[in-house]
Amino acid sequence: MATYHVIGIMSGTSLDGVDLAYCRFTYNEKNWIYKILNTETLPYTDVWLKLLSTLTEASAAEIIATDRAYGRYLGELVKNFVEANKLSVDFVSSHGHTIFHQPQLDITFQVGSGAYLAAAAGLPVVCDFRTLDIALGGQGAPLVPIGDKLLFSGYDFCLNLGGISNISQEGSDRRVAFDISCCNMLLNHLAEELGFAYDRNGELARQGQLQQDLFEKLNEAAYFSAAYPKSIGKEWADENSLKVLSHSKASTQDKLHTACHHIGYQIAQSVKQHASQAHGKLLLTGGGAFNSFLVEQIQHYLGPTFEVVVPEPELVNFKEALIFAFLGVLRWRQENNCLQSVTGASQDNCGGAIYWM
Known part of the structure; x- marks a missing residue:
């Protein structure tokens, strides 16, 4: 020992x-x-x-x-x-x-x-x-999956909602993990436009409306359909998701609302694409796990056969x-x-x- x-x-x-x-x-x-x-x-x-x-x-x-x-x-x-x-x-x-x-x-x-x-x-x-x-x-990324494998084997998926959302799971013969999409990089940027450091509990996003054209535009990037291994940096965010949001004429609340749908949708697509069965248990950590509106969208797009678990705040944060x-x-x-x-x-x-x- x-x-x-x-x-x-x-x-x-x-x-x-x-x-x-x-x-x-x-x-x-x-x-x-x-x-x-x-x-x-x-x-x-x-x-x-x-x-x-x-x-x-x-x-x-x-x-x-x-x-x-x-x-x-x-x-x-x-x-x-x-x-x-x-x-x-x-x-x-x-x-x-x-x-x-x-x-x-x-x-x-x-x-x-x-x-x-x-x-x-x-x-x-x-x-x-x-x-x-x-x-x-x-x-050079993601690095967290070996920790997920050795410390959190009780979950089918480990999902981190930081500046970037990323996922980790055990495949049939190897660990599978990759960056999914921008996450708090988008939400915090939009919240700052309204004078807030972040969108507490997703309250600002909840006030908005889904803008279907913006939703579809955010989902167009070739990265989302590319095979892993793949990872996202700030450079990609600036040239893709953040640029799409900046060109939209929607209100900031509507952008926040739509961005949460976009993030939830991309997470669900990634989970379902790599799930060995049509159900599973997801561990949700990172600052985005405190955004209840975002968590609701993840659950909505995943459907009821997947269990989304937000653990104690200390583990979420650290x-x-x-x-x-x-x-x-x-x-x-x-x-x-x-x-x-x-x-x-x-x-x-x-x-x-x-x-x-």
Whole structure:
């Protein structure tokens, strides 16, 4: 039996803050058991929000400087988190914040220098989980499925509703997973037009009306009918879903309402296409799981034979941070933490750089 105490760090494309999850993992009789012990979400300041959201247009020097400053910032957050909760930590496992993701061009980049994080936190750090997979011909995404496989095997499907919606399931002979569509990247963008950071409980979307022409236009992108492995980055969102919404003359409430239908429809299409039977149990996590109107649309398009489960809020909020902590454990043990069946790489691989302290 082996036990690890790890802090997982996650910052998603929706920029709602830095998630810290202090987790315990125990490997016993070929099974992994996890426990989330302490959590905290630290919202970004206006300065960090502006910097991270505009970094794609920055110079190379500005990007390098931000990478290191952000790594130091994450390390300081970790140090404060450890001291405030008197934690005993083996190491930190950080996803960083994605700025570029174009695997077809061999590009993926997450700011948050592991070296600067380790120096500021005073702890070993595992980071840079995507690069090796892309070097092996993969998408570098999704990374969460091996955690779904080993930690959440009681569900037929694991669905995450973050900035991007993605799904993971066990196929007949391998794990199947891919990004489905933009999610909170669309909904938060539209909510901001109305003066809100996000659409609480989907109340704004519920006030709108379905715009059939917009719904059909959102569903037209070739990505949705493409075979996996496939993944979505901010660049794709800007050129597809967000552009379609910006060109629509519908009211913002109607756009929100229609976007929820679009997301629910694409999720249902993906589930039904890859389901081995006409029923199943879905675990729903990520910020979108708190959007009751969106959850209703997912259930509506799936139909009554599929059970949609929204777990306790802590798991909804911190599942990705939990799983990145777990990916760090697998890297620490020199075991595969990335599956070729979901990324399209030439082989399963053990990704991640380690900075020792």
